[in-house]
Each structure stands twice: as C-alpha cells, then as structure tokens.
Amino acid sequence: MIESRWDVVVVGAGPAGLAAACMAAEAGRRVVVLDENPQPGGQIWRGEDHHWIRRFSASGSTFRGACTVVDQPEPGVLHVVGRNISYHLRFKRLVIATGARERFMPFPGWTLPGVVGAGGLQALVKSGWPLAGKRVVVAGAGPLLLQAAAFFRSRGARLTCLAEQTPLRRGLSFALRSGKRLQAIALLGRLCDVPYRWSCWPVRASGQERVESVTLRQGDRMWTEPCDYLACSFGLVPNTELAQLVGCELVDGAVRVDEQQETTVSGVYCAGEPTGIGGVDLALIQGQIAGCSAAGSLQRASAFFEQRARWIEFRARLQAAFALRQELRQLPDPETVVCRCEDVPLKEIRPHSCWRSAKLQTRCGMGPCQGRICGPIVEFLFGWKVDSVRPPLTPVRLEQLVNRGSAATADRHDSHPG
Amino acid sequence: MIEIRVNGKTLKVPEGVSVAAAIALSGHDRFRRSVAGQPRGPLCGIGVCFECRVTVDGEPHVRSCQLLCWPGMEVCTDD
Numbered sequence A: 001m002i003e004s005r006w007d008v009v010v011v012g013a014g015p016a017g018l019a020a021a022c023m024a025a026e027a028g029r030r031v032v033v034l035d036e037n038p039q040p041g042g043q044i045w046r047g048e049d050h051h052w053i054r055r056f057s058a059s060g061s062t063f064r065g066a067c068t069v070v071d072q073p074e075p076g077v078l079h080v081v082g083r084n085i086s087y088h089l090r091f092k093r094l095v096i097a098t099g100a101r102e103r104f105m106p107f108p109g110w111t112l113p114g115v116v117g118a119g120g121l122q123a124l125v126k127s128g129w130p131l132a133g134k135r136v137v138v139a140g141a142g143p144l145l146l147q148a149a150a151f152f153r154s155r156g157a158r159l160t161c162l163a164e165q166t167p168l169r170r171g172l173s174f175a176l177r178s179g180k181r182l183q184a185i186a187l188l189g190r191l192c193d194v195p196y197r198w199s200c201w202p203v204r205a206s207g208q209e210r211v212e213s214v215t216l217r218q219g220d221r222m223w224t225e226p227c228d229y230l231a232c233s234f235g236l237v238p239n240t241e242l243a244q245l246v247g248c249e250l251v252d253g254a255v256r257v258d259e260q261q262e263t264t265v266s267g268v269y270c271a272g273e274p275t276g277i278g279g280v281d282l283a284l285i286q287g288q289i290a291g292c293s294a295a296g297s298l299q300r301a302s303a304f305f306e307q308r309a310r311w312i313e314f315r316a317r318l319q320a321a322f323a324l325r326q327e328l329r330q331l332p333d334p335e336t337v338v339c340r341c342e343d344v345p346l347k348e349i350r351p352h353s354c355w356r357s358a359k360l361q362t363r364c365g366m367g368p369c370q371g372r373i374c375g376p377i378v379e380f381l382f383g384w385k386v387d388s389v390r391p392p393l394t395p396v397r398l399e400q401l402v403n404r405g406s407a408a409t410a411d412r413h414d415s416h417p418g
Numbered sequence B: 001m002i003e004i005r006v007n008g009k010t011l012k013v014p015e016g017v018s019v020a021a022a023i024a025l026s027g028h029d030r031f032r033r034s035v036a037g038q039p040r041g042p043l044c045g046i047g048v049c050f051e052c053r054v055t056v057d058g059e060p061h062v063r064s065c066q067l068l069c070w071p072g073m074e075v076c077t078d079d
C-alpha cells in the first residue's frame, strides 16, 4: 500500500528543509518532513532550541525522524526505511534538502580511530561524546574549522593547533569582504590563544590502536603535535544522490535548479547544500523559496530572490577562497587506504583509467558507504567523474526492501518536534 | 539516566545520548575492525561513512552515530 495523503514531502530537516516545510505548511499544504536523524535541525541546529525549529513545530508540519529515503520505486513514490518500518510514500511535490557531507583527504594514518571529521566530531559531541580535557588538533580547509574549533573549546577541549591549508592572504580577504566579518572576528577572538596556522596541513597521523599524534607541514617546516583527536575536514560535498535517483540533472556536481528552486524534474524542488555549498543563510532562503514554490505561491517566492542573489555571490567567493591546493594530492603514499570500506590502497587504484574500472577491479567504492567518502577523494586525486547512483541509497536489510508498512504503522513514527 | 550494556559492561548514560557517544563514554576507541583487520572508529558523525557500525540487540551493522540509546540496549563493538 502507498501512503498518499501529503501535498508536499520534504527530505531533510536541516535549515533548507525546515524553511521549505514552514512556508508550505503555513500556506495550508499538508507537509511531512523525513530525516535520517532522530532529531530535526540538520547539521547545524540539531538538538538546539532554534527559532526555526519552534516555527516548524507550530507550522502544522509532521516530522518523521530516524527514517531514510532509499529509493524511488516508481515516479512520484518514495521508499522510506526506518529501524522497524518500511513503506512507500507518494508525493505531489517533493523538496530535496539532503544537505552535504564533509570532504576527507587520505594521508598515512587517516583511518586511525580518533581521526574524525571536524563537523563530524562536533555532531558526535552534540550527541554526548565526551571531549572535556582532550587535546584536539583541527585541520583542513574552510570556515567550518573555525566554528568547530570554537565549539570544541566551549566543551572543554584543549585545542593545540588549528591548521588551515588556505594561504592567509586569501582567507583574510574572504573574511573581510564577506557578510560574516563580525562573526569571524568574534570566533577568532575566542581562539586568540590557539596557534592558528595558515598554509598548513596534516601529512601523517600516528598511533597504535588510535591516533596519538599528527605531523603537520607549513612551508618547509614539519613538526609533530601530540593529540587525542585530529578533527579534519577539507570542505563539503553536496549530497546529490537522492536528486540523481529521482532523475534531476546536475551541473558542476550540484543539482541544477531554476528561479523557483525547481529541478529539471517537474514538481521536484531542491534547496540548500545539494545545489552548491553556500552555508546556512543561503539554505534558509532557498528553502523558503522552494516551500513557497511547492505550495504554488510564486509571488511570495519572488520576495526572496534579491537576498538569494547576494548569498549566491557569497557562495562563489567562499568556494574560490578555500579551494584545495594541489599539494594535497601528494598526501597519500602507495600503501594509504583510499576506500575505507574495502581497504583499497592508493597503489591498487592508481593504475586504472576511470572510476568504473577501479570499482570493478578493486572493489573501491563498493562497500556500505557506496563511494560517498572515496568518490570525492578519487575525483580530487585523479579527476575521475564519479556519478553512478544505484538504489537502495543506503544498505538496508533484505526484509526492509519489501514495502510492508502501512499509513497506520508510519503514523506511530510521527511527531511534532519541540 | 538510562542503563545500557556495552560489551557486557553496564553503563548509565543520560537520555538523548547516541550509541556512538555511549561507546566512547564506556572507554572504547575502536568500534570495529576493517576487512583487513585495522582498527576503526567514527569518521563522519552523520550517518554517511558506516565506520561506526556495531551490533545492537543482536542486529549487526547498525550505525551507532544515528541511533539514540534506549533502556536495556545491548551493544557489541567489533562486529
């Protein structure tokens, strides 16, 4: 049976999804929001008492946490899987707001426990992971490093170094010209006693069963910093897999959208990071436009166009400022594992001419993450195009592949957050 | 507080804590061993990488970063 009572289905309860849901529900549409995580808020507000989450609770939208959209079994129908639930859901309008993931870089030792994404460690700490008193080195590229570092410190971590691969000149001119100047200065103020190193990156993590130290390079200088955690992230990668599965076209690795945030598939909208990494402000504005459009209120949508144009400019500056340097391509040595799911080292992948051939011959990208982590890595290392998407989008148990739920069982998972 | 068991040892955790966090609270760094036997722990923290997977109440390959603890839960690492 297919549950079909919703006007608008939103996938992703981050800023973009919440904003879209509010606009559509406030316009009188029946809206359900699905998120893989048990709590709404996305990567930035999860577990917080944010005013957008309160507005969402009051909007009349329904929230279903802890459930993942894994497939589109037929046009206009999604397959939703939770821990003890599996059902089909029909949409009239779909808003894809699936956010982004961190980009990782392979270097010797990067697979040791304790080497974690910077945003990833932040997410873990928000869910109760103990960090007080731990020595943390933060490394990689982009403004997320600064935010994560300030957050770790607020949770009692001892920040020993912040290594940003970007040259100081580029970072500074971005910070001074962006609409986030004051925020950047405030964050830097909170970190003024932490060694903040520009044009600096990790070359090796060392330890037996977990990370014990990291070797950093800045120019010709190399030194080793003892640490309990190495939190690294080299920018973000848009989660475009669901959009691709539904048939949406991409442009430069992001979902192509028009003025109304509609994708190349009619009735399917996309907002936030899947349309290009632009941060929370752009996600909120795009989400509001997508929600208005999905509800048919084109007039209301156009009120946000000017603001969106400004944040799209910000997005371009952000991406240019924190572009990855070519030296990072030399980080892995031949034995360094590139595909963590299948333990495939660089030396086995390098001889291949494309992603498909490497996949078939080495099992690179064939594990449970389905190439979400190693795909962007080989794109960066070898310039390969990595674009195959196959259902189910995440591995599910065999019995979950069958549509055995009903609207009644799905109802038990409904909640109005807050 | 909720009581759960991690590798047979009882542990009290506050409500709303993820299974990944509970495993860290119990003092484990290694969540699993890779196909070649290397130690692994969480990487992405948001359900993408599958490095945090463990066995929960007998069900293998559960992503511990995406699951909250419930009373009486039985968690085993190294699945």
Ligand SMILES: Cc1cc2nc3c(=O)[nH]c(=O)nc-3n(C[C@H](O)[C@H](O)[C@H](O)COP(=O)(O)OP(=O)(O)OC[C@H]3O[C@@H](n4cnc5c(N)ncnc54)[C@H](O)[C@@H]3O)c2cc1C
Binding pocket: A011, A012, A013, A014, A015, A016, A017, A034, A035, A036, A037, A041, A042, A043, A044, A067, A068, A069, A070, A097, A098, A099, A100, A101, A102, A117, A118, A119, A120, A122, A123, A144, A147, A148, A236, A239, A242, A271, A272, A273, A274, A279, A280, A283, A393, B044, B045, B046
């Ligand atoms: C780990 C991490 C931490 C970050 N921390 C910060 C921060 O502290 N500050 C900051 O300014 N920016 C942070 N960012 C950047 C962040 O991308 C933006 O700030 C903002 O959250 C983007 O909003 P969004 O709505 O586009 O996506 P998100 O907030 O990423 O929301 C997308 C949601 O979609 C859900 N989802 C994805 N696929 C599916 C599916 N198939 N089925 C069901 N649900 C699905 C995810 O669980 C997620 O909750 C972080 C990014 C990452 C990856």
Ligand code: FES
Binding pocket: B041, B042, B043, B044, B045, B046, B047, B048, B049, B050, B051, B052, B053, B063, B064, B065, B066
């Ligand atoms: S840490 Fe990546 S899936 Fe849990």
